[in-house]
Amino acid sequence: MSLTNMRNFVIVVVLGFLVSACATGGKRSANDWYEGTDTVKFLASGVPDRIFFATNKSSLHTAAKGTLNKQAAYIKKSGLSVVVEGHADERGTREYNLALGERRANAVRDYLMSQGVSGSKVTVISYGKERPVNPESSRLAWSQNRRSVTVKAK
């Protein structure tokens, strides 16, 4: 086999990997956050309770902002107080994940406030990796567990 042929062969193998990764990832996007609806609950009709994050990240992507816009409108209209829970997947050290969950919950709180929600209506709590929603050890489960969940305050 000549060297050029070999290089082509390598490229084909790499592409094959990408395709299979997408296939097994299900609704996980190439961006590594979950985009499906499997675990999602609703604060009210049409108001999803959670958004999802990329590995080790707390930034809000466009779809997440869309969900939070709905939450903000709902909180303002109903006058409810909410708790934002921050969660991490099981693929990090426990202590770092506690901090990461707190960072994610605060990213959500900051965004809700930027949409006019009063800070006094939103408290945060981090559960780190302690309360996964999907107990499986798989990429899909991990993407579902990297989340914030907005719940009504008791």
Added chain:
Amino acid sequence: MKKIFLILFISFFTTKSFSLVKIDITRGNLEPLPTAVSNFYIDNPEKLSAKIKKLNLEKNLPNVIKGNLNRSGLFYVLDNKSYIQKPKLSHLKPRFEDWRLIKAQIMVSGKLKIDDKGRLRVEFRLWDVVSGKEIEELALFATPSSWRRIAHIISDKIYQRLTGEEGYFDTRIIYVGESGPKTQRVKKLAIMDQDGANNKFLTLGNELVLTPRFSPNGRMVTYMSYFKNLPRVYLLNIETGIQEVVGDFPGMTFAPRFSPDGKKVIMSFARDGNSDIYTMDIKSRRVEQITSNPAIDTSPSFSPDGRFIVFNSDRSGLQQIYVMRSDGRGVKRISRGKGLYGTPVWSPRGDLIAFTKIHKGKFYIGVMRTNGTGERLLTQNFYQEAPSWSPNGRVLIFYRETAGGKKGQGASANLWAIDITGYNEVKIKTPTDASDPSWSGLLSK
């Protein structure tokens, strides 16, 4: 918790002649030392109450010693069935040729006695079978119910005599006992002897508890609890059972450890999405902020002299290990390899830092020098983290999780220990699943 009454080291006989037998623990020990541990003999069996007789100390006390020596990986205890000489003569006048015959290089013998005050007196001797000499002798008194501690102290003595380093058997482990499904895990503080005996749960499991760590004297524990859904660092006195929250922080505190003098708790405090490192003086309640950085700074651990702090931070973008002076100045990154680094813990000897490394989807426990050079990875697995040092700095205990299936089936969490040589990886048995282990110092120190 009941106070342990124990009187120790009443008589230290002369340290006997120099032994020919020695163990070099700086290298991986692939050939453990063939060791005989004779049953002990009872000097005054007529004085034993039925209750004490039931303890079967003449067999069970040496059995605890055997377990310790075998688990250390440095000794190989030969089967009792091969022993030719009886316990009493083995202790008083051993026939070394009998012990050489079964290829023992050292032999442990002992005598038990209940004295007039009802105390248990244990006398033990360590024999160098090769040179035919006694090399150690020790007598201990204790209440009969603390016989296990006597066995651990004797084990430490044997370890010290043959390795030249302090032992780690008279110690305890505090950890988190786990049960229930992964999505609703119940977690309880648990404490046990280093060999898994005397396991006790210290909390009921009504709230999540995480990352317990012993104070240097072993009487206090600092840990994190979700009591009333307010995640905070707590102090627990394990003798009185009294617990209290550490400081008055308006947000989550976590990742606590004691300073080496036991006077401060160092921990992270998270506010507005930013975690920094703080200390609180336990007596004066004075709080001091040590780091101030928009990144996550957590998992702090003091050097044994108290002058430095090692911690992990994602200030470079990803989790890495840093060292700074105890006032927070002079921050220097020490982890240089590929991957993420977390949970750094300073060795009690001061020379090494143990850590968790995450690289290409695998988790490693490793050690590096305090300047970050000489990184050595000891073990690789699907998930493991949170190493804690044995008091002599030779062994690390950590926890390991296995992967869960569709409904989390097959997922487990267990305690493991490994020598810093990378040899002798052993699972530590616990009554339930277990995580977040912390090793106490020597109890008799």
